[in-house]
Amino acid sequence: MENVPVGKVSVEINSRYGRIKDKFMGSYGKKPDYYARASGRVNLIGEHIDYCGYSVLPMAIEQDVIIAVSSNDSGRLQLVNTNMEYGMFECDINDLSINKEKPVWHNYFLCGLKGLLEHCKVTSPKGLQCVVDGTIPKSAGLSSSSALVCCAALVTMHANGQALSKKELSDMCAHCERFIGTEGGGMDQAISFMANKGTAKLIEFNPLKSTDVELPEDVVFVISNCCVELNKAATSHFNIRVVECRLASQIIAKTKGLKWREFKRFADVQKALGLTLDEAINVVKEILHQEPYTKEEVCGILEVTVDELAQTSLSANTLDVKTFKLHDRATHVFSEANRVLQFKKTCDLKPADASVVLGNLMKDSHTSCRDLYQCSCDDLDRLVDICCQSGALGSRLTGAGWGGCAVSMVPANQVDSFIKSVTEKYYWKDDRLKEKVTENLFATQPGGGAAIYLE
Numbered sequence: 001m002e003n004v005p006v007g008k009v010s011v012e013i014n015s016r017y018g019r020i021k022d023k024f025m026g027s028y029g030k031k032p033d034y035y036a037r038a039s040g041r042v043n044l045i046g047e048h049i050d051y052c053g054y055s056v057l058p059m060a061i062e063q064d065v066i067i068a069v070s071s072n073d074s075g076r077l078q079l080v081n082t083n084m085e086y087g088m089f090e091c092d093i094n095d096l097s098i099n100k101e102k103p104v105w106h107n108y109f110l111c112g113l114k115g116l117l118e119h120c121k122v123t124s125p126k127g128l129q130c131v132v133d134g135t136i137p138k139s140a141g142l143s144s145s146s147a148l149v150c151c152a153a154l155v156t157m158h159a160n161g162q163a164l165s166k167k168e169l170s171d172m173c174a175h176c177e178r179f180i181g182t183e184g185g186g187m188d189q190a191i192s193f194m195a196n197k198g199t200a201k202l203i204e205f206n207p208l209k210s211t212d213v214e215l216p217e218d219v220v221f222v223i224s225n226c227c228v229e230l231n232k233a234a235t236s237h238f239n240i241r242v243v244e245c246r247l248a249s250q251i252i253a254k255t256k257g258l259k260w261r262e263f264k265r266f267a268d269v270q271k272a273l274g275l276t277l278d279e280a281i282n283v284v285k286e287i288l289h290q291e292p293y294t295k296e297e298v299c300g301i302l303e304v305t306v307d308e309l310a311q312t313s314l315s316a317n318t319l320d321v322k323t324f325k326l327h328d329r330a331t332h333v334f335s336e337a338n339r340v341l342q343f344k345k346t347c348d349l350k351p352a353d354a355s356v357v358l359g360n361l362m363k364d365s366h367t368s369c370r371d372l373y374q375c376s377c378d379d380l381d382r383l384v385d386i387c388c389q390s391g392a393l394g395s396r397l398t399g400a401g402w403g404g405c406a407v408s409m410v411p412a413n414q415v416d417s418f419i420k421s422v423t424e425k426y427y428w429k430d431d432r433l434k435e436k437v438t439e440n441l442f443a444t445q446p447g448g449g450a451a452i453y454l455e
């Protein structure tokens with residue numbers, strides 16, 4: 001089992017680490033003992049299917065979270081952020097409380113800290129002084145929150161002399177980010193730890209596995225942020241989709257004579273019924289209707305009371321939801337799971353028209369996210385259209401959606417003209433975005449995974 005690497009960094013050569021070190025010395029009057037780093041990611045295809053048990057295909061990006069750390073025996077946690085937007089925080093490290101109602105930034109750190117301490121059964125945790133520095137745009141679908149959670153877990157692991165494998169850390173962080181309330185599937189944490197520079201990854205779940213995916217050499221992936229933000233933990237958009245998928249899988253399970261209470265994810269139902277993904281789509285047509293289901297109708301089908309449904313299927317922030325769309329959500333999930341497999345197969349087989357095939361899969365993925373899963377928004381749809389008109393072979397929303405980024409696959413020799421065209425057609429059309437093009441529109445290469453650095 002592979003562990004997170006421990007490398008060397010020179011703060012003289014690497015100016016970012018130099019600035020973080022200066023901030024640390026200014027805040028705590030001493031040098032940090034070490035630095036931890038965890039990257040953001042861009043998901044190339046496979047949206048909103050990780051929590052249904054299906055494989056996804058992300059790659060790590062260069063943007064990341066770096067934390068400078070010094071450990072001590074004070075029993076205190078002290079956090080300082082290089083970004084003034086995020087205020088200082090201090091608490092007793094033995095008394096951690098995570099606020100789900102108001103997900104202020106330090107709560108994400110607490111998720112990783114608490115998760116690691118509980119997982120490793122650390123009874124006398126080290127006190128920590130930290131400076132956090134992040135470059136991933138927040139709430140933009142590039143996993144800024146998970147990078148912070150993963151980095152905090154890594155900081156805690158190292159400070160307390162623990163050694164978890166990358167896989168254990170990925171599983172543990174997928175679990176502990178749920179302390180904040182969102183019921184994500186584990187893609188972000190897995191790629192943050194398991195990424196390798198230069199390659200995208202197919203991430204499979206249960207058991208967690210990552211496989212290198214060689215992308216075509218003649219294309220470049222370009223990220224563009226529509227600059228609409230949606231915080232997952234502060235809203236119920238994300239968890240409503242998780243719950244809709246859970247209800248659809250439970251109704252299919254019950255209708256097909258399975259013990260439905262034992263099922264929460266489409267992948268498990270599909271496996272129990274021995275269906276291919278195409279057959280699963282037909283089962284959706286056969287069993288689920290297109291109109292939204294009322295909560296009473298769902299209770300009637302599952303033969304439970306509203307209170308029982310809350311226990312078997314809902315989350316704290318979806319208790320008051322009155323209607324659930326099941327047919328379209330299920331159709332998206334099974335078809336998107338299929339697209340991921342086709343994407344991987346095309347990368348492996350490298351047919352002459354590989355980039356055209358991959359581009360079409362990305363376009364279909366966006367259409368499905370927009371129309372069936374309804375996790376896009378007008379600005380993001382407009383941006384995706386602009387990307388396609390500007391020379392992208394394929395473009396789609398990436399990450400949770402309802403705002404945030406699109407990822408576009410662009411012929412390598414057309415990247416400059418693509419960026420010029422998207423700049424003019426999207427960013428220059430809006431006075432608020434004119435000055436913010438470089439941080440919101442950039443080409444990206446597959447980056448490396450989480451690491452600890454010593455000076």
Ligand SMILES: Nc1ncnc2c1ncn2[C@@H]1O[C@H](COP(=O)(O)OP(=O)(O)O)[C@@H](O)[C@H]1O
Pocket residue numbers: 065081083086103104105106108132133134135136137138139140141142143144145146148230231232233399400
């Ligand atoms: N550099 C950072 N420093 C502190 N907190 C951060 C940083 N980047 C992200 N966060 C936290 O993560 C939240 C964004 O989480 P979320 O809405 O789930 O978006 P994402 O899709 O980027 O993960 C921010 O509101 C903030 O609380």
Ligand SMILES: CC(=O)N[C@H]1[C@@H](OP(=O)(O)O)O[C@H](CO)[C@H](O)[C@@H]1O
Pocket residue numbers: 043046047048049050051140141142143144145146177182183184185186187188232398399400401
């Ligand atoms: C931490 C978390 O909940 N992350 C989930 C979320 O990602 P982002 O909000 O883009 O980081 O949405 C995607 C949609 O594909 C996955 O479900 C993923 O697990």
